[in-house]
Amino acid sequence: MAEEQFDSLEEKIGKVPKIFRDLKDSNPELFQSVMGLDHLVWAEGCLTRKEKKLIAIAIAAAMRDPHAVRAQIAGAPNLGVTLAEIEEALRVTFLLSGMPAYVHGRAAAEEIYNK
Amino acid sequence: MAEEQFDSLEEKIGKVPKIFRDLKDSNPELFQSVMGLDHLVWAEGCLTRKEKKLIAIAIAAAMRDPHAVRAQIAGAPNLGVTLAEIEEALRVTFLLSGMPAYVHGRAAAEEIYNK
């Protein structure tokens, strides 16, 4: 069961999981808590996972967190997110957080989608 | 901040902030540029305006910008955004930006939706 949780997490947050994977043995309680939170964040509800992914990409770019941007975008193609949708989400980032935030997000998106 | 000051600020950072409306006379060139950008950000495209509004709310909360949070949420009901959708968007904010960001966003949303 935990393996699918990992795979699912990997898909969603790219580079992150190894650290949480280590938690499974070293700190199973924290591991379960983080997995549970992650599940509640990403579960389909009023919003689809695709919509949530676009929100996550826009936030990560707005916060100028290059690793989070790449990690979020890495999982986007599997959810059916298109480059054009990411670009539109990043326009909101531009308005709320400035041009450099947009540029970082878009540069990462093009690198991942066009490779 | 006094209540009137707050109302005045809310008024200023609505979707077309009063400050930008004032630009129309004092600086028509900057006014046109900002309006044009605003239009390009919010126009229906791959994403609906409702989806963009949820992205904007999530970003504003993630950046812990209380006025931007309130200004963005203030325009949400008119676009058909529900409180439950905002709550789900804010869970992404929680994951990427921490509990206080979620709490601020949710407190503002409840205040605006439940009044």
Place this chain on the structure above:
Amino acid sequence: MAEEQFDSLEEKIGKVPKIFRDLKDSNPELFQSVMGLDHLVWAEGCLTRKEKKLIAIAIAAAMRDPHAVRAQIAGAPNLGVTLAEIEEALRVTFLLSGMPAYVHGRAAAEEIYNK
């Protein structure tokens, strides 16, 4: 059981809990997840709860989040944290995040401790 969890949370994060308290009925799954994470963060371990509280105050000030600063400091006296300890923690905030961050943290601390 949940009541003590609440009281314990209140003690730690001041204004926050009402929103999470509402989760208990509206969304018990998210409620359990957040409570579990909270427990893992604040449990005594290598670091005491008092040390963790000082870390939380210093972070909240560094991020210029006035509500989080006040919420964290509100719970500090009950853990035996002194004003002098907060002031020293905030010096680290000054170095890493600038004078305004220090000033906000210190102003909130003095207001709460000297009332």
Place this chain on the structure above:
Amino acid sequence: MAEEQFDSLEEKIGKVPKIFRDLKDSNPELFQSVMGLDHLVWAEGCLTRKEKKLIAIAIAAAMRDPHAVRAQIAGAPNLGVTLAEIEEALRVTFLLSGMPAYVHGRAAAEEIYNK
């Protein structure tokens, strides 16, 4: 925030915040260090104090720190800074940090200059 609280905060984060003045007795060593740093930052050099003030206002707005914005702008008229100069500096903030940062800076500037 009540008006008196606000005045009190303004007083605290003026150019030599009240909190630092209190340090003079309680912690003369830290007081000297902070005063020395403050002097080195604001002294006329390659840049005039007026130019530095505009930089400080633009940074404070970019960081969405409402108290720092007000505190920096409060000292601007005495240095001969005009509202038009602040507005131009804030356009750089808009480009690098988004519309809400510009709006907050401009709202504070107009309030202080037009009262």
Place this chain on the structure above:
Amino acid sequence: MAEEQFDSLEEKIGKVPKIFRDLKDSNPELFQSVMGLDHLVWAEGCLTRKEKKLIAIAIAAAMRDPHAVRAQIAGAPNLGVTLAEIEEALRVTFLLSGMPAYVHGRAAAEEIYNK
């Protein structure tokens, strides 16, 4: 006409332009809007372009955005900005945003100016 706009933008924001250059064909409307905003931000007015560049460098450093810092500084020599002026601007960043912000800005400035 657009070519000079590009060159001018390149000068100002370093690595950024390629992404906006692509917009010229893929999205001419957004391209014009961004170019127009950029022009209004950087045009000589009450403040010189050199003063605006120093403001932009100080903001980018304060926001700990390494790519924006480098992009802004890359355009500084052409505007006659000296390393000593950047260093003074970064002292304001130190005061408002902490030592690491100053260090990143200064390290980037020295690398670009001393190569």
Place this chain on the structure above:
Amino acid sequence: MAEEQFDSLEEKIGKVPKIFRDLKDSNPELFQSVMGLDHLVWAEGCLTRKEKKLIAIAIAAAMRDPHAVRAQIAGAPNLGVTLAEIEEALRVTFLLSGMPAYVHGRAAAEEIYNK
């Protein structure tokens, strides 16, 4: 970034960054001021230097400043800080600033402690 560049940067943002050492000759007044501030921040007082170091690591991670994170952690082993203590401090960062902040801090800590 090339490996040498990275080493060079690490060198620059160690506890007394190379950049500040250079100040000793070029600007002895600023050098003295920064050294004095640094001393006052890190001196043993109510809090031990080890506790202050944990606070600094947690802040740097919360601010998503990868160089500051590495610079702060680099000095941690000499103060007797353990990897487990850093991990607990970073849980506070998780709660207040989100999962990516925790992940960056932890990844840097493991790299430095396990090499």
